[in-house]
Structure formats: structure tokens, C-alpha cells
Amino acid sequence: MRVKEVAALSGVSVRTLHHYDEIGLLKPAVTTEAGYRIYSDGNLSELQQILYYRAIGFSLKQIKEILRNPSFNRLEALESQRQMLHRKRTQLDDMIKTIERTIKEGKGEVTMSHEERFKGFDFSGNPYEQEAKDRWGEEIVDETTKKMNQFGSENQEKMNEIYRRLAEVRHLPADSEEAQATIGEWYQFLNTIGTYSLDAFAGLGEMYMADERFKTNIDQFGQGLACFMRDAMKEFTQTKN
Amino acid sequence: MRVKEVAALSGVSVRTLHHYDEIGLLKPAVTTEAGYRIYSDGNLSELQQILYYRAIGFSLKQIKEILRNPSFNRLEALESQRQMLHRKRTQLDDMIKTIERTIKEGKGEVTMSHEERFKGFDFSGNPYEQEAKDRWGEEIVDETTKKMNQFGSENQEKMNEIYRRLAEVRHLPADSEEAQATIGEWYQFLNTIGTYSLDAFAGLGEMYMADERFKTNIDQFGQGLACFMRDAMKEFTQTKN
């Protein structure tokens, strides 16, 4: 199946298919000698999954990361996407309720507070972070916190030292040698106080941004440190996988 | 109310409020000597309306045009937006149904055609054009068509001549003198065969893009002519208003 047919079927443009090929998001099964892209049935399933993530609000980069994760499980992902769509549906319901109330307000039937006026308009939630929260959840936060609370002063100092070193390199790219070396030490340190798979390590990194407690604590060592660590941990995981 | 408070209330960023001020979409009621933006209650109502159009899929430019139209009626707009949100919800429901069916497919419970796989993913509808269709609808199409069917050959030739002239200038900007002069003739011509207000004229221009029959007919005189005429008619209307 060539680009025009796929475009007509799926609702995306030919340009979009080119773009997704270029960025490595959706590679066609076959590319002919003439350069024509031939898409398989598997490609169509993949495209469907991509379009769902896109519709939910994931960036293409994030989508690519999810699909390339060795532990990616299609059925699990579909279930997760279904839940996320329901959340969108709930938000849309809120918006409809708010506009209906606004229409009533306009007719003088009700009054509205400022808060009511914008109910349904909170788009600040980042679905990628929300997904991490759903997946790793409170458990990893509590478990890590509990372990850290059991620290002796030697580990506490060690932890703070790594934070400080990370804060110092946070102006570097997250994939630089220095950043990766230091984040490697963080990974090892965490595995002296617990057992973290690479996936869990990356998940924890996402929680640094998704969970306000983590973020606030870490950013005390330097502005944007939580964000930097999240990126470096993700990079570390992808390099080791 | 200053930017931080408005941002927290509405869910948009401070940068967004700056941007909307810059482009003239949402001007604060007061700007202090220090340059501080002070938003009024009326500004909040306006922002709500903007955010609804944005959520539905209108570009900021389109939103600005709608809000600035002298015949803009707030209650009517809210009702129209409510309907558009219902359409979005229907589409979201389709997507949810499709993903549920995909999950079943993944478990081997059902099979799926290619068409079924992408049901719900048709985002090609342009809400602005759809709005024009809703507003001016079949009526204006049929009325204009009927009138043109009653032409003598003199009017028919006159109409074709204007189309040809427009096709010749379509490479120019829609707001250029030449384009506007020719589109002015089109406006006059239409008003010899019927009565078109400026709003209706602009609405007809939108229908040239929204209704496939119009588009196909007009584009026979030159590729992209319908699009050009739509733009020029809109510009003509805004200049005269």
C-alpha cells in the first residue's frame, strides 16, 4: 500500500507519512528502488497506535520512545490509551457543561464565578508524565522515600554529593559523557539502596517531573535539575537497552 | 487582575496572554504606565470564548476575525460552540469505540477492516468552513445556483469573464488593489442577480471552499481560484466594514 492510499485510509497527509518516515517514527515495510514507500498491514496497525497517542497529546518524540521501548506491549498500550481517551472525554464533558452554564448566564438565569468560567480548561497535565504516574505511581515514590528515610548520614551525604555534582553538569546536554557518567553513579547508588531495573530507573526519572514532591526537593540543588535528571536518566536507559 | 492571576484561573500561560495581546486578539482593559496588563471581567469572558474556539480547532487568526465581526453575537456564538463541542465529543466516542474494538481484535475476538481501524480519525474537517456551512448552509448554495441557472447568455458570459479575470490575478495577494477591484466587480455582479450583504458575500466565499460543488466548478478556471476568491472576498468584506 502506497502513500496516497494510506493517507486516504488513515486521514493523515502524505507529507505526514514522509515526515514520520524521516524521523524514524513509522518506517514503511519496503522502500522500492525508485524510493516508493510500501506500507504493510503491520505498518497500519502501528500508524493507528501512533495516531491514538497523537490525539491524546503525546509529542512525536515521546511516541517514538514509547514504541521503541523493548518492553512495549501492544495490548497494554491500547488499554492505557483507552483510559486516557476516557479522561479526555471527561474533560470535554466538563467543557460542555461549562458552556451550557455560560449560555444560561448570558440569559440571566444563573451567575458564574471566575473559577466556574474556566472549568474544563486545565490542559496543563502532561499525558506522558501522567502515564508515568499511572505506571509507576505512588509506589515508587513511597518506596524510594522510605529507603531514603532509613539512610545513615554517610548515604545521605553521598546522595547530596551526587545531586550537587549533577547540578554542576546540568548545563551540559543530557547525553554528554560527563552527564551520563554522573547519572550512572546515581543509578548505582540507587541500586545499593534498592533494586531498580533500567525501566524503573527511567520511570523514576519521569516521576521526578510528574510528582511535585520529588521535583521540589531536587530543584533545591539547582533550578531545572529535576528536568535535567529526568532527561539524563532516560538517555542512560536508552543507551543501555 | 494581572497576568499571573488570569493565567492561574484560565489555564493559559503568561506568555500566551502576552502573545494574545501582541496579536490584538485579547487586549487588556488597562495597561498601566509601567506596562502592566490589567484584565477586566469582560476580558475574562472574552478569553473564555477564545479558549473555546481554540479547543474546537480554530486558528487564532480565525478567532480574531470572528470576534471582530460587527455582527458577532455572543449568545449565538456560545450556542454554536456548544454544537461544535458536541461534534468533537461524537468523534471522540468513535475513537473510543474503535480502540475498544482494536483491543478485542488483539485478543482474537473480532477482525477489523482497514477502514474500521481508522474510524474516528478524520480530522480533515475544517471547523471554520464547517461553521460557514452551518451558518449559510445549503440555502445560499441553492439560491445562488438557482439564480445562475436563470441566466441569459449575456450574464453567463459576463460571469465567466469575471472568473477568467480573477484567475489571471490569483497569483497576486488577495488584498492587492487589482484583486480587490476585480472582486468588487464580482460583488456588484452578484448584486445584480440577487441581494448580498457584505456578510453574506464573505459567507459565500467560505462556501466556495466548504462546498465541493462550488470549489470544483470554480477551480476549473484555474487551480486554487476558489481559495483565492474566498480570501479576496473576506478581505473585501473586512475593508468595507
Add this chain to the structure above:
DNA sequence: TGTAAGGCCTGACGTAACGTAAGAGTCAAC
């Protein structure tokens, strides 16, 4: 009154995800 912290401004560069267009090669039907 002075101070400090938080808030706000403008200017400006960068980003993501394509849309559009041009020029040229490929494919399929007649």
C-alpha cells in the same frame, strides 16, 4: 523609609509538526 522578594515587562531566539511548492523520476493504463 528602606529593603527584599516576587511579579512584571520587552525583546528575541528556538521549537514542533507539519503545509506548500518546485522540479524531476516512476508507474499503470491505453
Add this chain to the structure above:
DNA sequence: GTTGACTCTTACGTTACGTCAGGCCTTACA
């Protein structure tokens, strides 16, 4: 072989902000 539709690559442009820097403004408290 021809023609029209399809496809390619290249490359520039668009929209709607996000991010950041440097500096001014406001408010609460000592």
C-alpha cells in the same frame, strides 16, 4: 510509445507559543 496520475526529495514557510535574559515595578515587612 504516450499521457496523466503518482511519487520522490529538497527546502522554505507557518503557527503558537516556550524559554531565557536583563531590567523595571509592586507589595509586604522591619
